[in-house]
Amino acid sequence: MTEMVEELLKPQEEEWLCNSNEAITIWFFEPSTDPDQEFDSVKVSPKFTYSIFGDKEQIYGYKNLEIMLKFSSGSFATYFDVRYSDKIPDVSSTSIADNVVDKIKELIPSDYITNFDIFLQTVSEDAYNFKPMGEKITEYCLEEEEDIIYEIYRATFDTPRFKEYHKRFQIMVLFYIEAGTYIDEDEKWETMLLFEKKRIGDKHIYSFVGFCTMYNYYFYNLEKSINTENCPAVIDQVNNKIPVSECINEGKVIPEDIRLRISQFLIFPHVQGKGHGSKLYQTIYKYVLSNLRIKELSVEIPNDSFEAIRDKNDLLYLREQKAFEGLVAPVDKKIIDSIRRKYKFNKRQLLRCLEIELLRKLNKTDAAAYKAYRLQVKERLYNWNKEVLKDIDRAERIEKLKETFEALVGEYQEILLKYN
Incomplete structure (x- = not known):
């Protein structure tokens, strides 16, 4: 009898279920280069939402649910709104709708905007006021795009404005990197930030294109002659106990060697397929080669798309060097x-x-x-x-x-x- 009742309830339950990847919409807004319209916007969907809504990527309790996250393309100022045509009544503990608002609020900074007119005003203001943070590493152009420059900056959590900026864009890790998680604000993290720079009228505006987070690990070099009696930290490091900053050997300071490990690598979906991934990876690799302290570049867990970028660029470079x-x-x-x-x-x-x-x-x-x-x-x-x-x-x-x-x-x- 119980099984029969459950079967009868099943269709009613299913009508309150929706796919969370389809319910969430992500928008990028910027002032338009077309004089006949004020803003340009691009709409995309997340690739993953299981870290927010569970392995089945389902949301319960709504009909025609739309969770909107809209970003100013440069500053990443965030508009957040939830809409639906109907919500299941909270008649029992087993039929309570998922609290989608709180789930998203936990993942975005508290300065998000809920008034769309204020958001558009912010887009306009930020477009001309926002400037990238950190140290500019390089710039490049794409052949098919005139008057557009792409700039890459290096930032750490000590870089002015970066902590706040990172809080705004880190949700993209959950949406587009499989098994992606938020990182701690550790001093050993550094991030490469990729921006598009284009002219509108007599001014330039920046749009955020992608990023790569990297972690500095101690690189234990067996070829170095280090007296471990004078530097017991080295013994602990070999046993994977603690990081080493510096050691003393015969009265000399030995600087820390680094293994730089790529953790998160993402080009935003609406600008993929143009070669930005290769440009960002090439910049990281050149940075590694130029930094005497970095002895090795590694990758945490490369997915197929990143491995393709890595293989391509590594192979072409090694061929060029006749390695x-x-x-x-x-x-x-x-x-x-x-x-x-x-x-x-x-x-x-x-x-x-x-x-x-x-x-x-x-x-x-x-x-x-x-x-x-x-x-x-x-x-x-x-x-x-x-x-x-x-x-x-x-x-x-x-x-x-x-x-x-x-x-x-x-x-x-x-x-x-x-x-x-």
Whole structure:
């Protein structure tokens, strides 16, 4: 009987459910370059909302629900409003509508705007008053866009105005980066900010295009001669206990070496597909090469779209530098390590690029050469998956490595079709 009642209630419950990705709309507003209209706006939808509304990405208790977040394209001043045609009555504890207002309010700064006219006024004022914060690193132009300059700035949480600005744009991490979370206002974070700069009339206005957050980790260099008795912090660092700022060795201060790790990398959806991701990544990499303290660039957990940007730019740069010139499998580990240190790659990415380039130059009709390549790649795959593979029998291990190798070569061949 209970099951029958639940089945009867099911259709009624479903009419109060909606998809949270569809319910949320995100808008970017700026003054228009068209003299016949005051503002230009672009509407997009979030890619992810599960961190706000649960794994099923559903909101309960409303009909025709629309959650609007509108941003001034430069200052990121925020307009927030919730609308719906009907809301389920709170007749019992099991039928209470989700509190969407409070869920969003927890994620945006308290200075959000609820009056749309005031928001538009803010868009107008901010457009001509807002200027990027931080240290300008570089600028570039795109061939197809006239009179538009893109500028990249570096900021930390000590940079004036950045803390407040970060609070405004950080919600985009939840919407567009899978498993993305807010970061702490730690002094070791730094952020690259990408802005569009264009002229309207006799003035320039800035629009926020994207960003990358990076964390400075201590890089323990085994090649440095450090007397650990005089610097016990080094021992703790090796054991992953504490970060090291400086150590004393024979009366000299040894500056901290850094592993810079990319954490969040995002170009906003309405400006994707123009090459901004590559430009931002290239700027970060040049910054790494120019900074003597940074010994390695790594990435937290690269998703497919970022890995594509990274592979493309790393491969083209290493080719330009002739980093793998004359190498054939098997490549000596000392040579690999020397190249890795010179170009400040982490080991996984350097080996990935090396394997792609070796495959590109490989004569597949040469059985001995192909075997040498296969064994080098399989050795790397085994070492990286040793903990899993060691517990299975030899025949199955061989088969697993064969399958993984073939899948990887297929992936590499697809990359080479794009960037051969």
